[in-house]
Amino acid sequence: MTRAMIGVIGGSGLYQMDSLTEAEEHIVETPFGRPSDVVVTGKVNGTQVAFLARHGKGHRLIPTEIPYRANIYALKSLGVRYLISVSAVGSLREEICPLDMVLPDQFIDLTKHRISTFFGNDTVAHVSMARPVCPMLSDLLAQAIESQNFTDLKLHKGGTYVCIEGPSFSSVAESHWYRSMGANIIGMTNMPEAKLAREAQISYATLALATDYDCWHPKEEHVTADIAIANLMKNAEHAQSVLSSAISLIDQKRPISIAHNALNSSLVTPLAAMSAEAGNRLNILLQ
Numbered sequence: 001m002t003r004a005m006i007g008v009i010g011g012s013g014l015y016q017m018d019s020l021t022e023a024e025e026h027i028v029e030t031p032f033g034r035p036s037d038v039v040v041t042g043k044v045n046g047t048q049v050a051f052l053a054r055h056g057k058g059h060r061l062i063p064t065e066i067p068y069r070a071n072i073y074a075l076k077s078l079g080v081r082y083l084i085s086v087s088a089v090g091s092l093r094e095e096i097c098p099l100d101m102v103l104p105d106q107f108i109d110l111t112k113h114r115i116s117t118f119f120g121n122d123t124v125a126h127v128s129m130a131r132p133v134c135p136m137l138s139d140l141l142a143q144a145i146e147s148q149n150f151t152d153l154k155l156h157k158g159g160t161y162v163c164i165e166g167p168s169f170s171s172v173a174e175s176h177w178y179r180s181m182g183a184n185i186i187g188m189t190n191m192p193e194a195k196l197a198r199e200a201q202i203s204y205a206t207l208a209l210a211t212d213y214d215c216w217h218p219k220e221e222h223v224t225a226d227i228a229i230a231n232l233m234k235n236a237e238h239a240q241s242v243l244s245s246a247i248s249l250i251d252q253k254r255p256i257s258i259a260h261n262a263l264n265s266s267l268v269t270p271l272a273a274m275s276a277e278a279g280n281r282l283n284i285l286l287q
Protein backbone atom coordinates (compact mmCIF):
# COMPACT_ATOMS: atom_id res chain seq x y z
CA MET A 1 0.00 0.00 0.00
CA THR A 2 1.20 3.58 -0.68
CA ARG A 3 2.80 5.18 2.37
CA ALA A 4 2.69 8.83 3.44
CA MET A 5 4.66 10.71 6.10
CA ILE A 6 2.15 13.57 6.30
CA GLY A 7 -1.51 13.10 7.20
CA VAL A 8 -4.44 15.50 7.11
CA ILE A 9 -7.73 14.98 8.93
CA GLY A 10 -10.35 17.21 7.35
CA GLY A 11 -13.15 18.42 9.59
CA SER A 12 -16.48 20.12 8.90
CA GLY A 13 -16.44 21.59 5.39
CA LEU A 14 -13.18 19.89 4.36
CA TYR A 15 -14.07 16.51 2.88
CA GLN A 16 -11.33 16.33 0.25
CA MET A 17 -8.06 18.00 -0.67
CA ASP A 18 -8.28 19.87 -3.96
CA SER A 19 -4.53 19.85 -4.55
CA LEU A 20 -4.18 16.05 -4.27
CA THR A 21 -3.08 14.33 -7.49
CA GLU A 22 -2.66 10.61 -8.26
CA ALA A 23 -5.33 9.93 -5.61
CA GLU A 24 -5.86 6.36 -4.44
CA GLU A 25 -8.58 5.29 -1.99
CA HIS A 26 -7.80 2.73 0.72
CA ILE A 27 -10.28 0.82 2.84
CA VAL A 28 -8.19 0.28 5.97
CA GLU A 29 -9.08 -2.32 8.62
CA THR A 30 -7.60 -1.80 12.10
CA PRO A 31 -7.82 -3.66 15.43
CA PHE A 32 -10.11 -0.76 16.43
CA GLY A 33 -12.49 -1.09 13.50
CA ARG A 34 -12.73 0.92 10.29
CA PRO A 35 -11.90 4.64 10.06
CA SER A 36 -14.50 7.32 9.33
CA ASP A 37 -14.09 6.75 5.59
CA VAL A 38 -11.58 5.58 3.01
CA VAL A 39 -8.12 7.05 3.48
CA VAL A 40 -7.10 8.88 0.31
CA THR A 41 -3.40 8.96 -0.52
CA GLY A 42 -1.90 11.08 -3.25
CA LYS A 43 0.62 13.80 -3.97
CA VAL A 44 0.57 17.49 -3.11
CA ASN A 45 3.34 19.31 -5.02
CA GLY A 46 5.17 15.97 -5.25
CA THR A 47 4.83 15.10 -1.52
CA GLN A 48 2.94 11.96 -0.56
CA VAL A 49 -0.02 12.72 1.75
CA ALA A 50 -2.80 10.69 3.41
CA PHE A 51 -6.18 12.40 3.81
CA LEU A 52 -9.15 11.34 5.93
CA ALA A 53 -12.53 13.07 6.25
CA ARG A 54 -13.25 12.99 10.00
CA HIS A 55 -17.03 12.94 9.71
CA GLY A 56 -16.94 10.82 6.55
CA LYS A 57 -17.86 12.10 3.10
CA GLY A 58 -21.32 13.66 3.25
CA HIS A 59 -20.75 14.46 6.96
CA ARG A 60 -22.46 11.35 8.39
CA LEU A 61 -20.86 10.97 11.84
CA ILE A 62 -21.60 13.08 14.91
CA PRO A 63 -18.48 13.83 17.01
CA THR A 64 -19.31 11.02 19.48
CA GLU A 65 -19.56 8.47 16.64
CA ILE A 66 -16.21 9.27 15.04
CA PRO A 67 -13.94 6.18 15.29
CA TYR A 68 -11.00 8.18 16.65
CA ARG A 69 -8.85 5.14 17.43
CA ALA A 70 -9.35 3.58 14.01
CA ASN A 71 -8.61 6.92 12.33
CA ILE A 72 -5.29 7.46 14.08
CA TYR A 73 -4.29 3.79 13.83
CA ALA A 74 -5.07 3.71 10.09
CA LEU A 75 -2.99 6.83 9.43
CA LYS A 76 -0.11 5.51 11.51
CA SER A 77 -0.21 2.20 9.64
CA LEU A 78 0.20 4.15 6.38
CA GLY A 79 3.38 5.74 7.77
CA VAL A 80 2.05 9.10 9.01
CA ARG A 81 4.48 10.92 11.36
CA TYR A 82 3.03 14.44 11.05
CA LEU A 83 -0.71 15.04 11.33
CA ILE A 84 -2.56 18.26 10.59
CA SER A 85 -6.04 18.36 12.06
CA VAL A 86 -8.35 20.88 10.39
CA SER A 87 -11.28 21.90 12.57
CA ALA A 88 -14.19 24.32 12.65
CA VAL A 89 -14.42 26.10 16.01
CA GLY A 90 -16.51 28.64 17.85
CA SER A 91 -14.75 31.73 19.20
CA LEU A 92 -14.81 32.39 22.93
CA ARG A 93 -12.93 35.70 22.60
CA GLU A 94 -13.90 39.05 21.11
CA GLU A 95 -10.64 39.32 19.14
CA ILE A 96 -11.13 35.95 17.37
CA CYS A 97 -13.60 36.78 14.60
CA PRO A 98 -15.43 34.30 12.38
CA LEU A 99 -13.13 33.31 9.47
CA ASP A 100 -9.99 33.87 11.61
CA MET A 101 -7.46 31.07 11.94
CA VAL A 102 -6.19 29.84 15.31
CA LEU A 103 -3.27 27.52 16.07
CA PRO A 104 -4.18 26.25 19.55
CA ASP A 105 -1.41 24.94 21.79
CA GLN A 106 -3.55 23.54 24.63
CA PHE A 107 -6.71 21.51 25.00
CA ILE A 108 -9.29 21.02 27.75
CA ASP A 109 -11.03 17.67 27.39
CA LEU A 110 -14.68 17.80 28.51
CA THR A 111 -15.81 14.84 26.43
CA LYS A 112 -17.79 12.11 28.22
CA HIS A 113 -18.48 9.18 25.91
CA ARG A 114 -15.26 8.45 24.03
CA ILE A 115 -12.48 5.94 24.47
CA SER A 116 -9.37 8.07 24.70
CA THR A 117 -6.58 5.49 24.68
CA PHE A 118 -5.12 2.61 22.68
CA PHE A 119 -3.95 1.06 25.95
CA GLY A 120 -5.73 -1.27 28.35
CA ASN A 121 -6.33 -5.00 27.68
CA ASP A 122 -2.93 -6.18 28.87
CA THR A 123 -0.98 -3.00 28.12
CA VAL A 124 -0.38 0.13 30.21
CA ALA A 125 1.11 3.46 29.15
CA HIS A 126 0.72 7.02 30.46
CA VAL A 127 1.82 9.52 27.81
CA SER A 128 2.49 13.14 28.69
CA MET A 129 -0.09 15.60 27.37
CA ALA A 130 1.56 18.62 29.00
CA ARG A 131 2.32 19.96 25.52
CA PRO A 132 -0.27 18.29 23.31
CA VAL A 133 0.56 20.22 20.13
CA CYS A 134 3.90 19.92 18.36
CA PRO A 135 5.30 23.50 18.40
CA MET A 136 7.47 22.95 15.30
CA LEU A 137 4.53 21.64 13.28
CA SER A 138 2.34 24.50 14.45
CA ASP A 139 5.11 26.99 13.50
CA LEU A 140 5.20 25.55 9.99
CA LEU A 141 1.42 25.99 9.78
CA ALA A 142 1.88 29.61 10.89
CA GLN A 143 4.48 30.16 8.15
CA ALA A 144 2.14 28.60 5.59
CA ILE A 145 -0.72 30.88 6.68
CA GLU A 146 1.47 33.99 6.66
CA SER A 147 2.73 33.16 3.16
CA GLN A 148 -0.85 33.40 1.84
CA ASN A 149 -1.13 37.11 2.73
CA PHE A 150 -4.83 36.80 3.57
CA THR A 151 -6.42 40.21 3.90
CA ASP A 152 -9.80 39.09 5.23
CA LEU A 153 -8.70 37.12 8.29
CA LYS A 154 -6.27 37.19 11.22
CA LEU A 155 -4.01 34.46 12.53
CA HIS A 156 -3.94 33.81 16.29
CA LYS A 157 -0.92 31.81 17.42
CA GLY A 158 -1.60 29.79 20.56
CA GLY A 159 -4.76 29.41 22.60
CA THR A 160 -6.79 26.79 24.38
CA TYR A 161 -9.35 24.64 22.58
CA VAL A 162 -12.08 23.27 24.86
CA CYS A 163 -13.57 20.07 23.50
CA ILE A 164 -17.20 19.32 24.39
CA GLU A 165 -19.14 16.13 23.72
CA GLY A 166 -21.83 17.73 21.53
CA PRO A 167 -23.55 17.28 19.22
CA SER A 168 -25.66 20.10 20.69
CA PHE A 169 -24.01 23.48 21.02
CA SER A 170 -23.47 24.91 24.53
CA SER A 171 -25.82 26.84 26.79
CA VAL A 172 -25.02 30.49 27.54
CA ALA A 173 -24.00 29.48 31.09
CA GLU A 174 -21.62 26.82 29.75
CA SER A 175 -20.14 29.23 27.21
CA HIS A 176 -19.34 31.73 30.01
CA TRP A 177 -17.93 28.89 32.10
CA TYR A 178 -15.54 27.85 29.28
CA ARG A 179 -14.42 31.48 29.00
CA SER A 180 -13.78 31.60 32.73
CA MET A 181 -11.59 28.47 32.38
CA GLY A 182 -9.36 30.41 30.01
CA ALA A 183 -10.48 28.64 26.83
CA ASN A 184 -10.19 30.65 23.60
CA ILE A 185 -12.02 28.39 21.15
CA ILE A 186 -14.56 25.59 21.34
CA GLY A 187 -15.05 22.46 19.27
CA MET A 188 -16.23 18.86 19.54
CA THR A 189 -13.55 16.71 17.91
CA ASN A 190 -9.93 17.37 18.85
CA MET A 191 -10.22 15.15 21.89
CA PRO A 192 -9.41 12.29 22.06
CA GLU A 193 -7.81 12.73 18.62
CA ALA A 194 -4.79 14.62 20.00
CA LYS A 195 -4.29 12.12 22.85
CA LEU A 196 -4.41 9.17 20.47
CA ALA A 197 -1.98 10.86 18.07
CA ARG A 198 0.44 11.27 20.98
CA GLU A 199 0.03 7.61 21.95
CA ALA A 200 0.71 6.69 18.31
CA GLN A 201 3.87 8.85 18.43
CA ILE A 202 2.54 11.15 15.71
CA SER A 203 3.35 14.85 15.78
CA TYR A 204 -0.04 16.67 15.88
CA ALA A 205 -1.13 20.27 15.27
CA THR A 206 -4.56 21.80 14.71
CA LEU A 207 -5.51 24.40 12.14
CA ALA A 208 -8.67 25.81 13.73
CA LEU A 209 -11.04 27.89 11.62
CA ALA A 210 -13.50 30.11 13.48
CA THR A 211 -17.08 29.99 12.28
CA ASP A 212 -19.07 31.76 15.04
CA TYR A 213 -19.04 33.37 18.50
CA ASP A 214 -20.70 30.40 20.21
CA CYS A 215 -23.36 32.00 22.47
CA TRP A 216 -21.56 34.09 25.11
CA HIS A 217 -21.35 37.30 23.08
CA PRO A 218 -23.89 39.97 24.06
CA LYS A 219 -24.21 41.37 20.51
CA GLU A 220 -23.58 38.44 18.16
CA GLU A 221 -26.14 35.83 17.14
CA HIS A 222 -26.06 32.56 19.08
CA VAL A 223 -24.47 29.81 17.03
CA THR A 224 -26.63 27.53 14.91
CA ALA A 225 -25.47 24.88 12.43
CA ASP A 226 -26.58 27.20 9.59
CA ILE A 227 -24.38 30.05 10.85
CA ALA A 228 -21.40 27.72 11.25
CA ILE A 229 -21.92 26.11 7.84
CA ALA A 230 -22.20 29.50 6.10
CA ASN A 231 -18.64 30.29 7.20
CA LEU A 232 -17.31 26.75 6.78
CA MET A 233 -17.27 27.04 3.02
CA LYS A 234 -15.09 30.18 3.04
CA ASN A 235 -12.86 28.64 5.70
CA ALA A 236 -12.41 25.45 3.68
CA GLU A 237 -11.25 27.46 0.67
CA HIS A 238 -8.64 29.22 2.83
CA ALA A 239 -7.57 25.93 4.40
CA GLN A 240 -6.93 24.30 1.01
CA SER A 241 -4.22 26.81 0.10
CA VAL A 242 -2.68 26.75 3.60
CA LEU A 243 -2.47 22.95 3.49
CA SER A 244 -0.65 22.87 0.14
CA SER A 245 1.94 25.29 1.39
CA ALA A 246 2.29 23.63 4.84
CA ILE A 247 2.79 20.18 3.31
CA SER A 248 5.78 21.38 1.24
CA LEU A 249 7.29 23.08 4.31
CA ILE A 250 6.88 19.97 6.47
CA ASP A 251 8.44 17.78 3.80
CA GLN A 252 11.43 20.16 3.54
CA LYS A 253 11.99 20.57 7.30
CA ARG A 254 10.80 17.23 8.75
CA PRO A 255 11.00 18.66 12.28
CA ILE A 256 11.95 16.57 15.30
CA SER A 257 8.98 16.19 17.63
CA ILE A 258 8.66 15.03 21.23
CA ALA A 259 5.74 12.98 19.96
CA HIS A 260 8.01 10.78 17.85
CA ASN A 261 9.36 8.95 20.88
CA ALA A 262 6.51 9.58 23.32
CA LEU A 263 6.31 5.90 24.27
CA ASN A 264 9.99 5.63 25.24
CA SER A 265 9.21 7.13 28.62
CA SER A 266 5.52 6.18 28.90
CA LEU A 267 5.14 2.46 28.37
CA VAL A 268 4.75 0.81 31.77
CA THR A 269 4.13 -2.80 30.67
CA PRO A 270 7.35 -4.34 29.35
CA LEU A 271 6.86 -5.73 25.84
CA ALA A 272 7.99 -9.13 27.12
CA ALA A 273 5.12 -9.16 29.65
CA MET A 274 2.42 -8.53 27.02
CA SER A 275 0.44 -11.24 25.29
CA ALA A 276 1.37 -11.83 21.67
CA GLU A 277 -2.00 -10.37 20.62
CA ALA A 278 -1.39 -7.15 22.63
CA GLY A 279 2.15 -6.87 21.26
CA ASN A 280 0.88 -7.17 17.69
CA ARG A 281 -1.88 -4.62 18.33
CA LEU A 282 0.64 -2.08 19.65
CA ASN A 283 3.41 -2.83 17.18
CA ILE A 284 2.21 -0.18 14.72
CA LEU A 285 2.09 2.50 17.44
CA LEU A 286 5.61 1.70 18.60
CA GLN A 287 7.16 2.20 15.13
Ligand SMILES: CSC[C@H]1O[C@H](OP(=O)(O)O)[C@H](O)[C@@H]1O
Nearest residue numbers: 011012063087088187188189228
Ligand atom coordinates in the same frame (compact mmCIF):
# COMPACT_ATOMS: atom_id res chain seq x y z
C1 LIG B 1 -20.88 21.98 11.70
S1 LIG B 1 -20.25 22.94 13.00
C2 LIG B 1 -19.94 21.82 14.35
C3 LIG B 1 -18.95 20.74 14.03
O1 LIG B 1 -17.79 21.33 13.43
C4 LIG B 1 -16.64 20.95 14.18
O2 LIG B 1 -16.14 19.72 13.64
P1 LIG B 1 -14.65 19.54 13.08
O3 LIG B 1 -13.71 19.73 14.24
O4 LIG B 1 -14.61 18.15 12.56
O5 LIG B 1 -14.43 20.58 12.02
C5 LIG B 1 -17.20 20.76 15.58
O6 LIG B 1 -16.30 20.07 16.40
C6 LIG B 1 -18.49 20.05 15.31
O7 LIG B 1 -18.30 18.67 15.08
Ligand SMILES: Nc1ncnc2[nH]cnc12
Nearest residue numbers: 088089090186187188214
Ligand atom coordinates in the same frame (compact mmCIF):
# COMPACT_ATOMS: atom_id res chain seq x y z
N1 LIG C 1 -19.74 27.10 18.82
C1 LIG C 1 -19.25 25.88 18.59
N2 LIG C 1 -19.28 24.94 19.57
C2 LIG C 1 -18.75 23.71 19.34
N3 LIG C 1 -18.23 23.33 18.17
C3 LIG C 1 -18.21 24.21 17.18
N4 LIG C 1 -17.75 24.12 15.92
C4 LIG C 1 -17.96 25.30 15.31
N5 LIG C 1 -18.54 26.18 16.16
C5 LIG C 1 -18.71 25.53 17.34
